[in-house]
Amino acid sequence: MVVVAGLSGESYDVDNEPFYAAGSRSVQYLCRDPQGRQRLYKILRTPVTAPDAIERARQLMLIGRQTVLNLDAGGTGHAAEAVNWPIDLVVHDGVLAGTVLPLIPMDYLLPDGRPRTLDQLWAAPGQSAAYFRAGLAIRLADIVRALEERQLIHGELTAKNVLWQQAAPLAYVIDTGGLTPVDAAYDRYKDRHDLAALLSGILFLDGGMAAPGMAPRGPMLPADLDPRLRALFDRAFGAGGFGPDARPSAAEWSDALRAVYLTPDGTNYLPEPLAVLDRHTGQHPASAPALPTVAMTAPTGWPPATQPVGYASGPQPLYSPAPQPGNSNTALKVILGALLVVLVIALAVGAVVLTRKDSKNDAGGSTTTTIATTTTTSPPTSTSAKFDVGTLNQQTTDKTPFTADALLPPTFTDSKNVVYTRTSSGAKDCISSNMSQNVKTALQNNNCQQMMTGVYLDPSQTILVSIEVFAFPSNTQSDAVYSGLKGQNQTWDVWCPTDGTGASVCKADLTTMFAATYSSWGRQQYRYLYESYALYINLTQDASLEPNLDAAAHTCVQSVGPDNYWKTR
Numbered sequence: 001m002v003v004v005a006g007l008s009g010e011s012y013d014v015d016n017e018p019f020y021a022a023g024s025r026s027v028q029y030l031c032r033d034p035q036g037r038q039r040l041y042k043i044l045r046t047p048v049t050a051p052d053a054i055e056r057a058r059q060l061m062l063i064g065r066q067t068v069l070n071l072d073a074g075g076t077g078h079a080a081e082a083v084n085w086p087i088d089l090v091v092h093d094g095v096l097a098g099t100v101l102p103l104i105p106m107d108y109l110l111p112d113g114r115p116r117t118l119d120q121l122w123a124a125p126g127q128s129a130a131y132f133r134a135g136l137a138i139r140l141a142d143i144v145r146a147l148e149e150r151q152l153i154h155g156e157l158t159a160k161n162v163l164w165q166q167a168a169p170l171a172y173v174i175d176t177g178g179l180t181p182v183d184a185a186y187d188r189y190k191d192r193h194d195l196a197a198l199l200s201g202i203l204f205l206d207g208g209m210a211a212p213g214m215a216p217r218g219p220m221l222p223a224d225l226d227p228r229l230r231a232l233f234d235r236a237f238g239a240g241g242f243g244p245d246a247r248p249s250a251a252e253w254s255d256a257l258r259a260v261y262l263t264p265d266g267t268n269y270l271p272e273p274l275a276v277l278d279r280h281t282g283q284h285p286a287s288a289p290a291l292p293t294v295a296m297t298a299p300t301g302w303p304p305a306t307q308p309v310g311y312a313s314g315p316q317p318l319y320s321p322a323p324q325p326g327n328s329n330t331a332l333k334v335i336l337g338a339l340l341v342v343l344v345i346a347l348a349v350g351a352v353v354l355t356r357k358d359s360k361n362d363a364g365g366s367t368t369t370t371i372a373t374t375t376t377t378s379p380p381t382s383t384s385a386k387f388d389v390g391t392l393n394q395q396t397t398d399k400t401p402f403t404a405d406a407l408l409p410p411t412f413t414d415s416k417n418v419v420y421t422r423t424s425s426g427a428k429d430c431i432s433s434n435m436s437q438n439v440k441t442a443l444q445n446n447n448c449q450q451m452m453t454g455v456y457l458d459p460s461q462t463i464l465v466s467i468e469v470f471a472f473p474s475n476t477q478s479d480a481v482y483s484g485l486k487g488q489n490q491t492w493d494v495w496c497p498t499d500g501t502g503a504s505v506c507k508a509d510l511t512t513m514f515a516a517t518y519s520s521w522g523r524q525q526y527r528y529l530y531e532s533y534a535l536y537i538n539l540t541q542d543a544s545l546e547p548n549l550d551a552a553a554h555t556c557v558q559s560v561g562p563d564n565y566w567k568t569r
Contacts, residue, residue, distance in 0.1 A: 001014065002014045002016065004031075004041065004090050004098070006088035006090055006100055007058065007088060007090070007091055008065060008088045008089075010033055010034055011034065012031040012033055012039065012100060013032045014029045014041050015030045017029075019040065025044065025045055025046070025177065026042040026043060026044050026045060026098075027042070028040055029042075029043070031100065033100075039100050039102060040100070040102070041098055041099075041100050042099050043097065043098040044097060044098055044099070047095045047096055047097050048095065049094075054089075054094075054096045056180070056181060056184065057086070057096055057099070060085070060176075060179050061085075061086050061087065061088060061089050061099075063085065063150060064083075064176075065087045065088065067080050067085055068081075068087045069087075071102075078146065079139070079142035079143045079145065080143075082139070082143050082172045083143060083146070083147070083173045083176060084102065084104065084172065084173065084175070084176050085101070085176060086099045086100065086101055086177075086179075087100055087102060088100035099177070101176075104163065105172065106444075107167070107168075108163035108164065108165060109163075111445070115174065116163050116164055116166065117160050117161075118159040118160075118162040118164060118198060118201065118202070119160065119201075121133075121136075121164060121201070122201050122206065129427060130274035130277040130278050131261075131269045131427060132169045132450065133277065134169075134203070134257065134261040134269060134273070134277070135261075135269075136169040136170070136171060136202050137199050137202045137203055138169075138254060138258060138262075139170055139171045140171045140195070140198060140199065140202065141195065141199065141254040141257055143171060143172075143173055143250075144157070144191060144250035145250035145253075147179075147191070148191075148250050149251075151181055151183070152180065152181060153179070153181070153182055153185040154173065154179060154191050155180060155185070155190065156175055156178050156194075157190075157194035157195055158198075159198065160175075161173060161174050161175040162174075162198060166444075166448070166449070167429055167430040167431040167443065167444055167448055168430075168431065187244075189244040189247050191250075192236065192244075192248060192249065192250070193236060193237075195236075195253065196232070196233060196236030196237065196248065196253075200233065203277055204220075204221070204222070204277070204280055204281065205281050206220065224279075225276060226276075228256045228260060229257070229260055232252060232253060232256055235248055236248055260273050261273050387566050387569070389526070389566075392475075392527060392566075393474060394474050394475075394527065395449065395471070395473045395474065398526070398527060400562040400565050401565065402427065402450060402452065402471060403427075403452075404425035404426070404454060406564060406565035407452050407528075407560060407561060407562060407564060407565070408422055408452065408454040408469070408560050409559050409560065411456075412456070412555055412556060412559040413555070414552050415551045415555060416547075418463075418552065419459060420458055420552060420555075421457060421459075422454055422455070423502070424454070425452065425453060425454040425455070426453055427450055427453075428452070428453050430443050430444075430448035430450060431443055431444060435491050435492060435493060436489070436490055438485060438488055438489075438490065439485065439490050439491060439492060442480075442481045442484055442485055443470065443481060446472055446481050447472060447477060448470050448472055448477075449470075449472060449473065450471055451468055451471075452468075452471075453466070453467065453468055453469075453493075453495045454466075455502060457501060457502060461501045461502075461537070462537055463534060463535070463536055463537065463548065463552055464502045464505055464537050465532060465533070465534045465552050465553060465556045466494045466495045466534075467530065467532050467533075467556050467560055468532075469528055469529075469530055469560055469561065470528065470529040470531075471527060471528055472527045473527065474527050475524075478524050478525075478526070478528055479524055481524075482522065483524075492520075492533070494533045501537065504537065508539055512539050513539060515539075516535050516536065516539035516540065517535065517540060517545055517546055517549065518533060518534060518535040518549060519533075519534045519535075519546060519549035519550040519552070519554070520533045520534075521554050521556075522557065525561050526561070526562065528562065530557045530560050531557070532553040532554075532557040533553060534549040534550075534552040534553035534556070535549060536549070
């Protein structure tokens with residue numbers, strides 16, 4: 001092991017063997033800082049000797065060091081934290097020999113450790129919903145906006161240098177060795193063209209392959225695309241005689257994308273603009289109910305260490321936490337803010353599911369096994385014999401629309417003959433912050449694609465049943481989550497209507513919520529995983545009422561899934 005000293009004064013223990021040596025510009029080694037945090041040390045094949053270039057690198061290092069150290073301390077959610085900044089320099093005799101960078105966060109890597117690059121998003125178009133792509137586009141625009149407001153040009157904003165998460169519409173920009181001040185850049189408008197090309201690829205799944213001067217880009221856009229976005233694409237690609245200096249800034253893109261795809265308060269996506277994307281890409285239309293919650297205002301008293309910060313040019317607009325009529329669901333305690341940061345919702349609580357009953361789909365006959373509180377039953381027979389249910393085991397062959405109407409029945413009748421009616425629903429990202437770490441890890445490690453949520457109420461509107469439907473690339477992965485978590489304490493989300501009957505559950509006192517009588521069931525089927533949770537809306541504590549909740553939660557988890565779509569076809 002070799003020890004190198006950084007310009008910051010910190011030293012790094014560097015591995016003897018290269019971590020990656022195939023790059024044309026550097027050889028990369030894993031190293032550790034004095035706090036034991038793993039970093040990446042890049043030895044430049046051609047050291048930098050020009051004093052002005054070394055000084056620029058030092059200035060970038062100072063920006064990166066402050067940003068990454070904030071992230072190590074918990075982060076603020078600012079888009080600048082989604083850049084792989086240099087955090088230290090190794091200089092020998094006035095020559096820049098290497099740089100130290102943070103490791104790429106695991107969320108942006110494939111299971112085999114390779115980066116999940118943006119070109120993989122449009123290589124398999126059916127894997128991402130329209131709301132996901134809209135959120136991802138906004139996030140990428142925010143990241144480039146953070147660079148622009150620091151007067152920096154990336155220089156190589158290609159699909160290979162933008163990574164994305166599978167569980168949330170978040171992006172991460174790598175290959176920052178070419179970061180250059182605007183006034184020193186060869187082409188100060190190159191990032192603006194490259195950003196527009198990437199946004200085109202994200203939104204329209206067209207590969208983002210437009211080259212400078214490609215005026216035909218306009219006719220390739222959806223005919224009913226919002227004119228605000230069409231105008232920006234025209235400027236970006238020179239349609240109408242626009243020159244490079246007319247290319248939209250990242251700030252313009254960020255503002256326009258928010259205006260087109262988000263509600264005015266920023267709490268939900270707008271269905272019709274998403275439907276434009278679905279029609280253009282030939283995918284199934286977005287579900288009618290309001291889609292996932294985005295960034296929310298931090299409540300009063302947010303700790304300074306986690307308070308979201310604005311852009312360098314001024315405070316970023318915050319979004320009202322007030323739910324809007326017609327919105328789908330609000331998660332208990334925490335909602336995953338897809339664009340900026342996980343923001344705590346005032347007056348909300350979490351629900352910890354410590355005992356979950358499992359309803360496993362076995363190929364054989366009906367069997368019941370009692371292990372702790374786990375019940376196993378055979379699945380209901382609801383799929384037509386003419387339909388090959390085996391196609392539902394793989395994302396590549398499963399043609400089920402990822403909508404509430406396809407996956408959640410409008411009503412179900414439990415074993416006590418009580419009819420429950422779906423009152424709200426919506427697509428969400430797979431992972432939310434109040435899930436326990438074992439649940440998050442299982443979902444992430446098995447490449448959870450997306451989650452559909454729903455809420456059902458009984459006729460007397462006294463019992464609420466929350467349901468989560470998770471989709472995976474294959475039944476192997478959904479079964480791995482189900483089997484791997486069996487017997488463990490687990491925390492899953494419980495969902496409520498944003499207003500009206502049942503909304504009060506999400507605003508309950510934490511102690512009262514945890515003490516309420518409940519029933520929870522889990523089930524794996526095909527490439528899907530289901531989690532239900534039932535409780536009385538008044539959060540009653542009465543064990544004698546548990547059979548009522550058990551009947552509702554069990555029937556709900558048995559009633560959801562793609563069979564609802566295919567049994568009528």
